Amino acid sequence: MSYNIISYALITLAMILATVLTRFLPFLFFPAGKKTPKYVIYLGNTLPYATIGLLVVYCLRGVSFTAHPYGLPEVLSIAVIAVLHIWKGNSLLSIGGGTALYMVLIQTFFK
């Protein structure tokens, strides 16, 4: 039992360390006092756009387009989100509507 608790604590420590390390490292390389290199400013202007693209793919990484239901719930829901968002521009409506549709789709039609 006590052995388990020590293991749990060490694993937790490792997870905290990993988060702190990956979040703080860039700031240690480029401290606030110094002039930020041009290249890093350029990254700041371009990377966020690429990263959100990466995150969308990351969320959909488990979707199979070759087996039933061929990614249809995801594709349909994202299409609806896109149409809603371009049309109304209301984030809550787009996210709420898209998520509700997805839940209905996978719980009923694509069960």
Add this chain to the structure above:
Amino acid sequence: MENQYKKMEALKYAFPKTLPIMAGYLVLGAAFGILMRVNGFGIFWALLWSVFVYAGSLQYLGITFFTALVNPWYALFMSVMLNARHLFYGLSMVDQLKDAGRFRPYLIFSMTDETFSVLCSEQVPDHLSRNWVYFFIAALDQLYWVFGTLAGAIAGTMIQFDTAGMDFALTALFTVIFIDQWKSRKDHRPACIGVISSVLCVMLFGKDVFIVPAMVVIISVITIGYWKTKDKEERI
């Protein structure tokens, strides 16, 4: 007094910005709390993680670390791999957080996928305190996450309705931000690079390990773009 007013104004501005994340974090946080409980780990660990680890997908993965009682070094390695995308957020925010002063450490620590996605495209109006707006957005987000975790860990299996598919809120959130960013910028190349590189890497390397290769490809392509524009400037 004036400082109090400044804070209130910043909070009033920040709160609506966090609403989409509130929905996502309450659901995902609660789901995490429930999973911890179902696997036999109490409120203590769940809360400890949500306060000090504060990384959604890592906390989900962490449950498997606990159930398998893995070697802490293995846990560290896997956690760094999964969290590596945060290096990108840091690189993107280095300049933006330059003047954040005493808020800087917390803002850096609390830069989750969602908080980053809101802050990176945030243009705070001039009459508001930028640092307080940033801080409230970041702190509210973590509050939702911790509260969701707590609710999930307490409620356990009491939830009656079918929550399957609720985690799609996260995908929806990123899609909406993607569209907003697409509309706000004429140059769509970075967005396209992000999507195309990631899709190619999923196909090449598989869904479990594609993140790091995708990051390498993205940063390489963007760096090539940087050298090309730099050459042009120098020629002019």
